[in-house]
Structures are given as C-alpha cells and as structure tokens.
Amino acid sequence: MMGNRLNRRDFLWRSALIGCSAAASPLVTPMSFAAAPWDNRLVVLILRGALDGLDALRPVGDPNFATLRPDRGAGTGVALDGAWELHPALAPLVPLWRAGELGFVNATSTPYRDKRSHFDGQDILEAGTTGVGQARDGWLNRMLQAVPGIEAETTYSIGRGDMLLTTGAAPVSNWSPDAALSLSPQTERLLEMVTHDDPLFRDALGEALVLSGLVAPGLAGEILQMAEMMEMAEGGAMDSGGVMDRGDMQDARKALAEAAKAARSAGGYDALARFAAQKLRAEARIATFSINGWDTHAAQHRTLQGPLESLASVLLTLRDDLGPAVWGKTAVVAMTEFGRTARLNGTGGSDHGTAGLMIYAGGALRGQQVTGGWPGLAEADLYARRDLLPLSDVRAHAAGVMQGLFGLDRAVLEGQVFPGLDMSGAARLVL
Incomplete structure (x- = not known):
C-alpha cells in the first residue's frame, strides 16, 4: 500500500491552481478502482475539455469537410479507409486499428444541449443523467451498486478524491500520483x-x-x-x-x-496507465481517470497535438502493460462532455459544440469500424447550423459495453445506471 500523508501545503496548492478553464482541465487527476465478480475489465477515460472529434477522426469522405477545415482535408492525416483519416498524433494507434482493437462512435453526445458549459457538460457525462444536478452519484458507481459482492481495492487517495463518475454508495478506492x-x-x-x-x-x-x-x-x-x-x-x-x-x-x-x-518527464498520464494496468492484472476490474487539455479554442493545429499524443500513449501503455491475455478481456472507452464547432474560429481553434466522438479500444471490443452514423456537414445538416448533429446518446454505447462485458440486465442499465436511457441505439461493440 502507498502511504504519503496529504499535508496542508499540497492541499492548498491543488485547491488554488484554478482559473477560467478549471472545469475543462482539473489539475489533479484521481484514479478510481473497483474489484468485481467477473473476469472482464473496463477502463473509462474522461477527456476533459471537449475533444474535437472532427479533427481526431477526420471525415475526409464528406465533401464539406475540406470547406469547413481547409487545412485538414484528405491526405493531411493517416488514412484508415477512403472516408476517414486519423490525426497524425494518433498514428501510433494504427496497429490497434488493423488488429481490430480500436474503433470510434461518431456523432454521439450526452443529452446536454446548447448552453455548452464545461461544468454542466461534465456533470451530465459523469452523473449519466439527462439534466444538470439530477444525481449526486455517478453512473459507474450505480452500476457497481447493482452487482452483489462488490469490494473496493485498498489504495491511497490524495487530491480531489472521487470523480463524480465513481461517487456513490458502492465502495471504490482512489489513488493519485504525488509527483510534482x-x-x-x-x-x-x-x-x-x-x-x-x-x-x-x-x-x-x-x-x-x-x-x-x-x-x-x-x-x-x-x-x-x-x-x-x-x-x-x-x-x-x-x-x-x-x-x-x-x-x-x-x-x-x-x-x-x-x-x-x-512535467511530462515526471511520468504524466503514462504513469496513471501503468498503475491502472498493475491493478487490473490483479484484483481490480474497473479503472477510470481523466486526460485533460482538450479545450482547444486557439491554434488547434498545435494545441491538440499534445493531448492526442497522451491519449495514444495511454492506450498503448495499457495494452503493453496488461499483456495479451488481460488485454483480450479489456474494454477501454474514452468519452468527452461535448464536441466542438464544425468551423474553426478566427484564432484557428474551435469552440464548444454538441455532438462529438467516442473512442474505444481493447481486445474485448469489436474494432476496425466507425459506427454511429453520419449526419453530414452541409450547413443545413449541422445542429443549429454550427455543430455536428447528435445521432445517438453516448450513454447508450457505454451501457452496451457494460451489458456485453458484465451481463447486466437492460432494465437495470436503463432504469438504475442511466435513468431515462433508451438503449435501442447502442452500437454493438463487445465481441
């Protein structure tokens, strides 16, 4: 067991370093674990700050994309097929794609609409509800509450403590790195x-x-x-x-x-991924942590590079450290609070939008596919003539993964875990 005490100095530092983008990028990244009576593993990554899915996975097959993003047209990314290209920072993930261990759900979102607040968007994403403030526990914890015999793994917690995603009556342990x-x-x-x-x-x-x-x-x-x-x-x-x-x-x-x-040389997100893999190889079956830095309002051609590199490195670190046997039983789901505008703004960035992208990986999932449908990028097809139109509820895809991995009843997922959810639109992601 790790054992450093949280002192007043560290607490004040971590509490004080906040600013206008604090909701988009919490400075302390807690990690939560839960052991469970099944052999499959689930890792939930929260991409805080609103990932621009149109840049991470470029829809070069849509003729309107080159008009909206003239510097991101066909040939500027890494081709997956004739319709889609990956951002160059995600190029290390191509072997996962080819192995059928990487995929994407497009044009998906939470039920949140129009106000585009990071605080509210992340609240809904982690609570798993249809509106702000409807629950003070998280959907991952409510899923655990539905399973008898759940036990928390004994770990060490500093900083923010539980994410809302894992907050609730079910026992969950927390850990956060003490590097600086x-x-x-x-x-x-x-x-x-x-x-x-x-x-x-x-x-x-x-x-x-x-x-x-x-x-x-x-x-x-x-x-x-x-x-x-x-x-x-x-x-x-x-x-x-x-x-x-x-x-x-x-x-x-x-x-x-x-x-x-x-800061990056101190370990960063790879350290979180290595620690997660260590626990998931043992008793833990569920892990979750955040990757920050996705609020790319300016110079997106540069500011998105780092977070995408971090995401790619985290996925590959999880695969390598888990090993083939455990990776084959693992599902990694990366979710963000909302997407970004279809058009770039005057500073070369993108502003808060609506529908976005869910990224998933793991040997337990059906990869090498882009699912979720495509609404188109013509102005008349955009939501409010500015954003990618949502075609599905991201909660349904998360619920479908948990149903496939853990055998949970649909009624429990739609009624208890995600109140008010209709899973009929869930993509079939688990093998």
Missing part, C-alpha cells in the same frame, strides 16, 4: 499575470505560490496551451504598468515550455 515539479521565477510571474484581472484567483494563486512551489504533472498540457496563447499574443504584447512587454512574453513562453517538458 518546481516553478521557475519566470513561470511564477507569468501565472501572476494570467490571473492579474481576477482577484479571487490571483489571491489564491499567490497564497499557493508562497506555500508551495509545486505543479502536478497533469498540468503539462495546460502549460503548453498557455504557452501557445502567449505566442499568439506576442504580436500585441502589452507594455509596462505591471504587464508584460515583448521580451517578458518570450521569456515566459520559454519558461512555460520548459515547465511542460519537465
């Missing part, structure tokens, strides 16, 4: 400037910096995104009066990039 890196004076100054106009965040950050010079490894993606935004802002660099000039901006951007590199 030191902030340079330049990065401290940059963080002060980022929060300059928000007294609440500025004061909390100031206290945290006094108490601790630490940053969690999961912050690497967010640091890189901040560096990209600093680079974009460099042309209109601010002057004096306590704000950065062009030289300060360049120094801060360099410091951020160095901090990101150090």
Whole structure:
C-alpha cells in the first residue's frame, strides 16, 4: 500500500491552481478502482475539455469537410479507409486499428444541449443523467451498486478524491500520483499575470505560490496551451504598468515550455496507465481517470497535438502493460462532455459544440469500424447550423459495453445506471 500523508501545503496548492478553464482541465487527476465478480475489465477515460472529434477522426469522405477545415482535408492525416483519416498524433494507434482493437462512435453526445458549459457538460457525462444536478452519484458507481459482492481495492487517495463518475454508495478506492515539479521565477510571474484581472484567483494563486512551489504533472498540457496563447499574443504584447512587454512574453513562453517538458518527464498520464494496468492484472476490474487539455479554442493545429499524443500513449501503455491475455478481456472507452464547432474560429481553434466522438479500444471490443452514423456537414445538416448533429446518446454505447462485458440486465442499465436511457441505439461493440 502507498502511504504519503496529504499535508496542508499540497492541499492548498491543488485547491488554488484554478482559473477560467478549471472545469475543462482539473489539475489533479484521481484514479478510481473497483474489484468485481467477473473476469472482464473496463477502463473509462474522461477527456476533459471537449475533444474535437472532427479533427481526431477526420471525415475526409464528406465533401464539406475540406470547406469547413481547409487545412485538414484528405491526405493531411493517416488514412484508415477512403472516408476517414486519423490525426497524425494518433498514428501510433494504427496497429490497434488493423488488429481490430480500436474503433470510434461518431456523432454521439450526452443529452446536454446548447448552453455548452464545461461544468454542466461534465456533470451530465459523469452523473449519466439527462439534466444538470439530477444525481449526486455517478453512473459507474450505480452500476457497481447493482452487482452483489462488490469490494473496493485498498489504495491511497490524495487530491480531489472521487470523480463524480465513481461517487456513490458502492465502495471504490482512489489513488493519485504525488509527483510534482518546481516553478521557475519566470513561470511564477507569468501565472501572476494570467490571473492579474481576477482577484479571487490571483489571491489564491499567490497564497499557493508562497506555500508551495509545486505543479502536478497533469498540468503539462495546460502549460503548453498557455504557452501557445502567449505566442499568439506576442504580436500585441502589452507594455509596462505591471504587464508584460515583448521580451517578458518570450521569456515566459520559454519558461512555460520548459515547465511542460519537465512535467511530462515526471511520468504524466503514462504513469496513471501503468498503475491502472498493475491493478487490473490483479484484483481490480474497473479503472477510470481523466486526460485533460482538450479545450482547444486557439491554434488547434498545435494545441491538440499534445493531448492526442497522451491519449495514444495511454492506450498503448495499457495494452503493453496488461499483456495479451488481460488485454483480450479489456474494454477501454474514452468519452468527452461535448464536441466542438464544425468551423474553426478566427484564432484557428474551435469552440464548444454538441455532438462529438467516442473512442474505444481493447481486445474485448469489436474494432476496425466507425459506427454511429453520419449526419453530414452541409450547413443545413449541422445542429443549429454550427455543430455536428447528435445521432445517438453516448450513454447508450457505454451501457452496451457494460451489458456485453458484465451481463447486466437492460432494465437495470436503463432504469438504475442511466435513468431515462433508451438503449435501442447502442452500437454493438463487445465481441
């Protein structure tokens, strides 16, 4: 058993380092486990910040895609077939695709519509309900409540504790890495400037910096995104009066990039995947954690690269560390709170949208397919003339995976696990 105590300094640091994108990218990534009376394994990855599915899996067979994304047309990604190309950052996953161990569900979403808040979208995604605030436990925990004899594996928990996804009456153990890196004076100054106009965040950050010079490894993606935004802002660099000039901006951007590199070298998401695999090879049967950094409002051609690389590395790490026998009994499901706009915005990013992409992998699943249907990208086909139109409820696909893996009754899934769900639209994903 691991055993470091959570002290006040670490708690305040992890509590204080929040900002306008805190809901999109929680800085502490907890991991939850549950042992169960079956041999199959389930890993649920929450992609916080709203993955742009149109970029991760490019619909190059749709003639309107090249109009909406002129720099993402056919030939710019890794071809899966004539209709779909992977983002180049996902190229390492092509062997999984060819082995039938990787697939996608397109044009899917939770029941959340129109307001496009990360807080609300993630609440609905993890609660598994049709509206905000309808449940204070998560769908994965409610699934465990329906199975007699569930026991929590004894592990160690720090930071945020349970995700909403696993919160509830069923016993679940938690673990979070205790790795960190030191902030340079330049990065401290940059963080002060980022929060300059928000007294609440500025004061909390100031206290945290006094108490601790630490940053969690999961912050690497967010640091890189901040560096990209600093680079974009460099042309209109601010002057004096306590704000950065062009030289300060360049120094801060360099410091951020160095901090990101150090954070990634500390282990990052691969460390979570290795720990998950270790537990899943033993008594644990379910694991869940988050991958952050998907809120790509600007310079998406660069800011999406890192999170996609992290996702690809996590999937391959799980496969390699689980080994062929356990991987063959494993399903990995990656879900996000909503998709992004079909058109890029003026800064080369994409804004909050509606339908998105569910990514799945594992030897227990039916891969080498893109399922879920395709609504089209003509303006008249878009939701509110801006977003990919939802054709299915992502909860139905998650329920179908659990039904196939664990033999759960449909009535339990539709009534208890996902209240109000109709599973008739679930894709057949389990072998």
